[in-house]
Amino acid sequence: MEITFWGVRGSIPSPGPEFNRYGGNTPCVSVRTKRGSLVILDAGTGITVLGRSLMGSEFGNGAGQATLLLTHAHWDHIQGFPFFAPVFIPGNTFTIYGSSESPTMVEGILEGQMDPHFSPVHSLRNLGARIEVLAAQDGVSFDVGDLHITGRINPHGRYSALAYRLEEGDRSLVYAPDAGYPDGAPAPAVQEMYRGASILIHDCTYTPEDQDARRSRGQSSIADAARIAASCSVTTLVMFHYDQDYTDDQVDALRDRCRAILDAEPGGKDIKLVAAAEGLTLEL
Amino acid sequence: MRIRFWGVRGSFPVPGPTTNRYGGNTSCVQVCPDDGTILIIDAGTGIRKLGQELMAGPCGRGQGTVHLLISHTHWDHIQGIPFFAPLYVKGNRINIYARQRDVHLKTVFASQNEDPYFPVNLDEVAAEVSYTALYEGQAFTAGGARVRCARLNHPFIAIGYRVDADGGSLAYISDTAPFERILFGHEFMATRPDLDAPTPAGDAEKLRAMRQDVVELCRDADLVIFDTMFRMPEYLARPHWGHSSPEHALELAAEAGARCLALFHHAPDRGDDEVDSDLEAARAAPGACQVLAAREGLVLQIRPGGCVQGGDD
Numbered sequence: 001m002e003i004t005f006w007g008v009r010g011s012i013p014s015p016g017p018e019f020n021r022y023g024g025n026t027p028c029v030s031v032r033t034k035r036g037s038l039v040i041l042d043a044g045t046g047i048t049v050l051g052r053s054l055m056g057s058e059f060g061n062g063a064g065q066a067t068l069l070l071t072h073a074h075w076d077h078i079q080g081f082p083f084f085a086p087v088f089i090p091g092n093t094f095t096i097y098g099s100s101e102s103p104t105m106v107e108g109i110l111e112g113q114m115d116p117h118f119s120p121v122h123s124l125r126n127l128g129a130r131i132e133v134l135a136a137q138d139g140v141s142f143d144v145g146d147l148h149i150t151g152r153i154n155p156h157g158r159y160s161a162l163a164y165r166l167e168e169g170d171r172s173l174v175y176a177p178d179a180g181y182p183d184g185a186p187a188p189a190v191q192e193m194y195r196g197a198s199i200l201i202h203d204c205t206y207t208p209e210d211q212d213a214r215r216s217r218g219q220s221s222i223a224d225a226a227r228i229a230a231s232c233s234v235t236t237l238v239m240f241h242y243d244q245d246y247t248d249d250q251v252d253a254l255r256d257r258c259r260a261i262l263d264a265e266p267g268g269k270d271i272k273l274v275a276a277a278e279g280l281t282l283e284l
Numbered sequence: 285m286r287i288r289f290w291g292v293r294g295s296f297p298v299p300g301p302t303t304n305r306y307g308g309n310t311s312c313v314q315v316c317p318d319d320g321t322i323l324i325i326d327a328g329t330g331i332r333k334l335g336q337e338l339m340a341g342p343c344g345r346g347q348g349t350v351h352l353l354i355s356h357t358h359w360d361h362i363q364g365i366p367f368f369a370p371l372y373v374k375g376n377r378i379n380i381y382a383r384q385r386d387v388h389l390k391t392v393f394a395s396q397n398e399d400p401y402f403p404v405n406l407d408e409v410a411a412e413v414s415y416t417a418l419y420e421g422q423a424f425t426a427g428g429a430r431v432r433c434a435r436l437n438h439p440f441i442a443i444g445y446r447v448d449a450d451g452g453s454l455a456y457i458s459d460t461a462p463f464e465r466i467l468f469g470h471e472f473m474a475t476r477p478d479l480d481a482p483t484p485a486g487d488a489e490k491l492r493a494m495r496q497d498v499v500e501l502c503r504d505a506d507l508v509i510f511d512t513m514f515r516m517p518e519y520l521a522r523p524h525w526g527h528s529s530p531e532h533a534l535e536l537a538a539e540a541g542a543r544c545l546a547l548f549h550h551a552p553d554r555g556d557d558e559v560d561s562d563l564e565a566a567r568a569a570p571g572a573c574q575v576l577a578a579r580e581g582l583v584l585q586i587r588p589g590g591c592v593q594g595g596d597d
Contacts, residue, residue, distance in 0.1 A: 009299075011367070012297075012329055012332060012363075012364075012367055013296075013297035013298075013299050013308070013309075013329060014299055015297055015298065015299040015300070015303055015307055015308025015309050015329075015580075016299070016304070016307075016308070017301070017304045019299055020300065020301045020304070023299060023300070024297075024299025024300070024308070025299055025300075045296055045297060045298075045299075048296060048298075048552070052553075072400065073400035073401055074400070074401060074402060074403070075363070075396075075401050075402060078401075079296070079359070079363070080296065082359075083295060083296050083552070109400055109401075112395065112401070113401075115395075116439075116440050116470065116472070117357045117385070117392050117395075117440065118357055118358060118359050118362075118396065119358065119359060120358065120439045120440070120472075120525065120526065122472040123472075126472060126474060157403050158403065159399060159400065159403060217403070218403075244332075278300075
C-alpha cells in the first residue's frame, strides 16, 4: 500500500511560513492499495488538497469510489469534508465509517456539520456523490477491497477516538491520531492491535512538558508514542498530529528528541522514526 | 481608530507556501478605537492569534470586555471561537452580536462547541458570554464605537456592519453576492439559476432596497472591507454561492463615496501572486478609489478622510 499525508496538524489549521515544511493542515492520510482501492483516514483540511488532486482522476468524472474512516468527530478531523471536491460530483461513491454505535449517529454528526446555520450545503443529501454512512464499532473488523480493517477505541480526554488497523497481506498500518492514555499505556486489546504493525502513525501532539500542562486534552506526547512503539514492536513509528503552535524547527527538535527516547527503550533502536509532513508518501 | 487583519480568507483555512504573504486564516478583523475598546468582526481561525495577543492586556487578567460582531454563522466566520483564549479567563466579558435567528443565538453558537465536535462546551467557559440578537438596520454602541448593521445578500442571510469611532468610519461587507438577479434567503439553491431570466418583481424590489441600505452603510466610509472572493467568470459560473467580485465591490464603493476599498475573503485556492494581480486589476479600474488587498498582519490607521497603512508586524 501507498500512504500519503495531506494534513498532519492537530486542533486547528496553522497557516504561516513557519509551518511550511511540515504543513499546517489538519489530519488527512490517504491509503492506496496495490489493487487500487482508496481509503482516506480522517477529513481535516488536508482532505481539500487530496480532493483537488483526485479531481484529475476518475473522481473528476463521477466514476470514483473511496472509503473514508473517521476516528472521531472533533472539528479538526471532519472540517475539510464539506470542501472535499469529489463529494460534489454525481456518480462518485463514498462509504464513511465513524465511531459510533449506529450509522444513524454518525450520519447525525455529519448532518449537524451541514446544518444551514453553518454550511451553505444545508444537508448531506445535497452532496452530488452517493454517500453511505456506517458505524465502526470497537473490535469489529470489516473488509474494504483487499484491505482488512479493525477499529479499536482509545480514550481521548473526556471523549474517545477510534484507532484503525489496515492489513494488506502481511503488511499492516495502524492509524492512531488522537489518544490520551490515562494509565500511561493503551488498553490490552489496543496494544494487541498495535502489535507488530509495519507502520504505526501515532499521536505526537506534545513534548512531555507541554503534555503535563494540558493533560485533560487527552493527547499523547512523543514519549508515550516512543514507549508504545517499542513495547508493541512496530517496524516504523510515524509522528503525527503536532500541536498547532509547533513551528517546523520545533517539530525537527521533537523528532530528534523522540529518536533519543526510542533509542533508550528496549528494542527501540531497531524502530525507524518518521516525522509526518504534508506531501510525504510512504511505500509499504 | 486603527484596524488590523487577522484572517482574510474565505471558506476554509489554507496553510501552505502559496498563502504565506496574504495569509491562510479565515475571516477576522480587529477594530481598535482610540479609547481601547476591544471590537472584533468575525471569528474565523484568525481570532486564535488575536486572542493570544489580547492575553497580554486586560483579557489576561480577567478584566477584558470583548465585543464580537458576527456577520453570519457559516463555519469560516465562527470556527475560531473555541480557540479564543480570553474565553477561558474568569472575569472577562464576551459580548457576541449576530443577526437574530429562529432559535436563540446561544443555541446556534453552543452547537459547535460541544460533544462530539469540540471538547469544551461554551456553557462551561470561564468568561461571561452574552448574546445580542440584531435586527437589520439596528444601531447600537459597543464600547467607544457606534455600530450599525444592514442585511447582505447571502445564503441563510448575513449582515454587514459599519463602525464609527474617533471621527473615522469603516464598513465590513462580507459575505455577500451582488444585489441583483438572485435574492438569497433560507432556501437551498441546488443549481445555477438562469441569469438571463427576469428577476421576479418582488425580489427585484427587495434587492434594490437591500442595495440602497448597504450603500448607505458604506456612505463616505474611510474604509470598506468587501467580500471579493470571486473573479467575474467565477461569479458568473456560481452566482448562487453568494459572493461578489472586485468589480461589484468597486461599483458599490464608488456609489457610496467610500475612500478606500479592501479586497477581502480571498478564495481558498487563490495564491499570493493571484491576489497581487487581482489587486493590480482593481486599482487600474476606471474611477477606482484607493484599493488594497487585505492580508494578515496589515494595520490601517483610519482617520477622517481615508486610511493609511502603518505599524503592522
